[in-house]
Amino acid sequence: MTAFANHTWIELRSSLRNRQLLFLTYAFPLAFYAMMGLIMTEINPLFTATMIPAMVIFAVMIATLMTLPDPLVTARDAGILRSYKIHGVPALNILSAPTVTTFLHLAVVTAIILATATPLFDAPAPTDWAWFGAVTLASVVAFAGLGVLIGVVSSSSRATLLWSQLIFLPSMLIGGLMMPFDFLPAGAQTVARLLPATHAMNAYNGLAYGAAVPFSASASLAILLIGGVLAFGLAILLFNWDRQNRTARLHPAFGLLAMLPYVASVVLL
């Protein structure tokens, strides 16, 4: 077993013993999904059409933005990252192993939503499963990239919460999860294009459901992937093993560059 595979396996086992992580990854999104299925489909029948992608994106956001950043800050403050460094554990592996385990957990949650949404709530299944898988993967990459970047640049657990909420709350309100992008006012649409959730919904609708979309679904997919890879790259570049180490290569503000693909989408799409 390679060092990374062993690292990921230990990370996975640790995550299965972490009640808070299991609650945020499984219980909370699935409870929210059940509640939305019971209530929202009655209030807003249009919601049913996008219920599966919306709930998958919700689960992805919770599992990445709410669970990935804080353990990185805690590990840095507790000297765990120093232990990793002296034993030669690369920053890439430190950031990738939890991302892979998060992806595995999300695969289970996504499978539960896909298996139950149609029989329970009449939510339409994707018309193209391959694209559904591709968009889900791209969404995990995009949000996980932002999650680890937040963990790397944040100086405290409170800061991680602030940055995560800065992405999570607007995504819930105008990211296309609760209401379609077309229903938003022009100004809100511009802001919405800065959000990965908007591009994930656009890509799901255009590629996995074959629906008419307000802007290129392929471009949204590309933006998610580029945004995710860029965020990971910046996280590695800005990675700091030790809170007291002031010889970081770049200022944490450079993390904002991760928003470039989304800003470009406002200008170009």
Add this chain to the structure above:
Amino acid sequence: MNDTMIAVEKFRKTYGDFTAVDGVSFAVQRGEIFGLLGPNGAGKTSTLECLEGLRQPDGGRLSVAGVDPSREARKLRGKIGVQLQASGLPDSISPADAMKFFCAYHGIKPRHDLLDRLGLAEKRNTAYAELSTGQKRRLALALAVAHQPEVLFLDEPTAGLDVASRVELHSLMRELQAQGTTILLATHDMAEAEGLSDRVAILLHGQIAAAGTPLEITAAGAGLTKVSVRTERGSLEQANGSIPGVRQHALKEDYAVYFSADVGPTVSALIGYIESHGDALVDLRVERPSLEDRFLEITNGGHGRETGPSN
């Protein structure tokens, strides 16, 4: 063949306006245990962390096992083992998993035998968060030596350990030394440094205040040896000032205590006085200044410990 395993030349480390280490130079040879001593804030940890590649030096030259720690971090990892003073592991990881985890990164098979050796056999599958401080430090040491490093850095290795664990750790250090491992030991425990180190350096305000073997360092101090004498009839109690060349410092629990720069003549004079007064010697103790005494003398600006001679 050059056997210098750690070379530090005119090393400087600053934090903003504060200079933590200012032009320090020393070298450690293969198979040597070198003690780095100093009060808090003297620059020990900064020196260690730059040698371990955890921080960048601001001046001078560092070399560890022929590797520049600030430029060849990856190469350095296989050559050094580090037990940090402040480090940790994830709460849920067990010692067995931690051993597997780090050994995989070093490209070796897990050394579970080290867990047994350091008294962690029964805690192999216990979560890290549930280990005691001493058990955590022993685990850190087991992980540091698992890949048989050429150079081992130990920062306060026995802090929080019980007596049995300290003895086992010292035995392991001597065993590693016998196998050719070079050990740089930073400690506050003077007895440990004196007993284990081949040579020591005392850091003070970012500079080396004294360096050499423990014997050389203690000999270079005020040089006063403590001589405690007890006699049958206590004839020395009244002898203060009347023995040529000998000045009594105190009477303590039936012992007359003297501090002497020249022990031989002092002891001869004392015995002569006892015999000439029809008394008999019951106990005689000669204690040369310890490294701790010398350390206090240096760090207190030459004043030594408070219990020393006042005149």
